[in-house]
């Protein structure tokens with residue numbers, strides 16, 4: 001048995017610190033911006049059901065695998081994979097799995113920062129009171145005008161990326177813990193209050209039916225893939241974020257319990273967001289297919305109508321910015337640790353260069369929303385294409401390979417030693433990671449691409 005490694009980048013102060021940081025990574029725009037709009041585009045109930053199945057049967061086992069690999073390898077995902085592969089006498093080509101994850105994280109960060117920029121802009125817009133008493137049409141119109149202005153988008157995108165670079169360049173451990181400890185519960189309470197408001201619109205049961213009564217005729221290969229991709233995106237899996245956070249986790253912490261807690265919190269935030277948004281959609285006679293502007297077209301209507309809505313809405317978008325920030329940090333971290341380990345860069349330079357590169361790709365994305373919106377490939381604009389490839393292709397493939405490595409390449413002794421699981425729970429994980437997760441991901445990918 002090799003001696004337990006130590007990370008050169010440090011360790012979390014406790015298991016709770018890891019849970020908080022990983023939850024900070026998981027809970028973000030994926031839950032509040034992405035989940036409702038993707039659910040709306042894919043017909044609601046059946047999509048939600050497949051999404052929940054994916055979280056439970058693929059997401060949780062893959063999350064356990066990622067944390068386990070990270071903690072055992074204790075380096076950037078690229079080097080963790082090559083070290084562990086060597087240890088298990090397998091090919092060092094496994095490092096390309098780390099590399100693909102890094103690229104996926106880079107691509108996600110590029111558009112994530114653009115959308116986080118929208119959220120920042122909305123903090124000020126809601127605060128200014130422009131939505132007071134605004135109709136659904138006015139709110140939608142305001143969003144359309146907003147995204148057609150590249151200069152504004154550029155400003156916010158730049159500010160958000162700089163905020164992310166600053167935290168990562170200082171090392172993710174300081175500050176993240178306290179921030180998440182305070183932010184997540186507050187965001188949760190605000191969401192519950194929003195659901196309360198949504199109930200008062202009188203369209204809550206319609207929303208419940210839409211989200212939880214599956215209409216299987218709406219299920220296509222593509223919507224199943226969208227549900228799988230959303231599960232990976234929301235849980236921060238398949239690109240090394242959870243792996244790198246796992247690499248700072250102490251050896252005594254229990255991985256399975258931790259993974260279940262994180263997945264449960266992440267999923268409840270997404271469902272609450274859905275329950276807050278859809279009643280407002282139906283109450284205002286809107287269609288669920290509102291696209292990626294959904295939260296920005298829907299929530300301000302409610303903030304403009306409810307008592308104290310300006311203050312409440314400002315706080316809501318502000319918290320969403322923070323939630324996005326703690327996620328963006330984890331998107332940049334794998335790349336930065338790799339540059340520090342392999343290129344001998346210091347953290348500040350590594351964070352600045354990789355952030356700048358992601359920012360540049362983000363600029364193309366934000367221009368594709370307006371001046372370059374005419375250029376499309378497979379009917380998708382640049383930002384949609386990057387979001388699709390990274391989320392629905394790269395993350396599931398990354399997750400599949402993580403599961404294969406953890407449950408097929410790694411010896412039973414190694415994984416059992418790291419997971420501290422015995423008997424039936426270990427066997428359950430192994431069956432999920434060996435068969436269920438890889439087969440489900442492979443079948444869904446192949447069906448959606450028309451190969452199967």
Ligand code: PHE
Nearest residue numbers: 026028029030233234236241
């Ligand atoms: N999980 C984050 C969210 O839901 C996004 C993310 C994806 C973060 C992948 C890290 C890795 O907003």
